[in-house]
Amino acid sequence: MIERFGHGGDLETAQAVFGVDRGAFIDYSANINPLGPPQHVLARVQQELRDVVHYPDPDHRRLRALLSEALHVDESMICIGNGAAECMALALLAMAPSRVGVIYPCFSEYAELSRKFGAEVIGIHGYAEQGFRAELNEIAGLMQDVDLLFLGQPNNPTGVQYDLEELEQLAAIAADTDTMLIIDEAFMDFIAPDRQATLLPCVEQYSHVILIRSMTKFYAIPGLRLGYAVAGPSLIHRLKSKQVTWSVNRLALAAGEACLVDCEEYEAVTREQTVIERNYMIERLEQEFGCQTWPSLVNFILVRLPKPWTAEQLQTKLGLKGILIRSCAMYEGLSETDIRLAVKDRERNEILFNKLIEVWQGGV
Incomplete structure (x- = not known):
């Protein structure tokens, strides 16, 4: 291999x-968009090269404003990261879980990052006949035993998602069990908006839910590393308090801004x-x-x-x-x-x- x-x-x-x-x-x-980056995004990155002598905006204000408009959430609910992986790491740093739950098979970084930050990883397995989704009662049982749970939505490497009703139930269970639910939506943009099962429209209502998305896969800019987390303002504040200043470079920020215009x-x-x-x-x-x-x-x-x-x-x-x-x-x-x-x-x-x-x- x-x-x-x-x-x-x-x-x-x-x-x-x-x-x-x-x-x-x-x-x-x-899993990168075969269309390649939009041409105006590449042009914007080229234009931005002349300004690499300046530090990037440490608060990512322009990109957060554009995302706020696109996602219909307040700017205070968005944390920009150096890829979705940094957002996952910030969640682990901010929540400091002792035990992290995963549902196998899943993105390897859930377990890898958790162990790097000193957490024990506890997993259950999905069922092949259900697209490797796990039963809701099994996930609920896992949430009683962990401090934080990662859920791929849609999951990598299977490409399947849980339905909205299931997500709402899991969000409620997370609050009841005091478990942080990290929903990884890195590939959500590839699904038509009317088929997306996401808690995004009401995420502020859930005190124990953080959504994480990537901009690098759909817009074909993985070399620039760009992602973001969406959650209630208090949770986002905790994530940002653990973030290294200037972790997102100005070329990535410029590309992200361009991706949200005329695409x-x-x-x-x-x-x-x-x-x-x-x-x-x-x-x-x-x-x-x-x-x-x-x-x-x-x-x-x-x-x-x-x-x-x-x-x-x-x-x-x-x-x-x-x-x-x-x-x-x-x-x-x-x-x-x-x-x-x-x-x-x-x-x-x-x-x-x-x-x-x-x-x-x-x-x-």
Whole structure:
């Protein structure tokens, strides 16, 4: 496996392992919008370069104002972070939990960050037949045993979400058990607004809920690191009190500001293309290769390979041909036959399937 650091998108390691120049890979291991950044966002970053001699705004005022307008929440309810991961870290620092709950399989940083900050991690497992969601009563039981719970919504690597009624129940349980509920909505933007199950419109009502979102995946700017948390003002104040000054650089802030202006067409095309290409990939994976998939709502697909294939074998064979895929063998709750594929555009998807056919015909 090439996930030395527990994540996809590690082109440096892939180059060293497979002997392919890092710029030549088609990367299906990282879930980034295949449209690339909007052109006016790149132009804004280029323009901002002349001002790198100045410190960035430590209070991120312009970006918070734009997010406030876009999300229909007060500016005091927003904390800008150096990626969603920093927002998770700030939540852990601010709440200082002794025990953190997770629902496997899930984003590895939930457990990794928790352990780095001295917390014990306690997990339960979702059920494959339910898209790896856990039963609500099991989550409630876990919340009685932990101080903080991470919930992926939609979850990574499965791409499924809990419904709004379930989220409302969990928010109420969080208050009753005095458990902080951190809902990771990093991929929420890939879902059409009318299908998003989120507590965002009423998050201020919940004293124990923090929502965390990423701007890097949907707008294809992961190299800049940009995310934000949304919660009641008192919770946001606690997060910001733990944040290192200037942790978000001015290029990232400028890109974020540009992403929130004149991107309606980009957003609509992204969501439309994601649905079309995701369905296309699922159909081919299941019908031509005998794979099992789960009903993802976002820009990646969890795939179970038919035996005798393993994730490591397929990753190696495709890697040598310039295609990177994400092995999910290291995810607790998944198996050595599980991979995750990003959803890309038709041109690159055709290349993926052509290479997959070559590999498949050659056998394990």
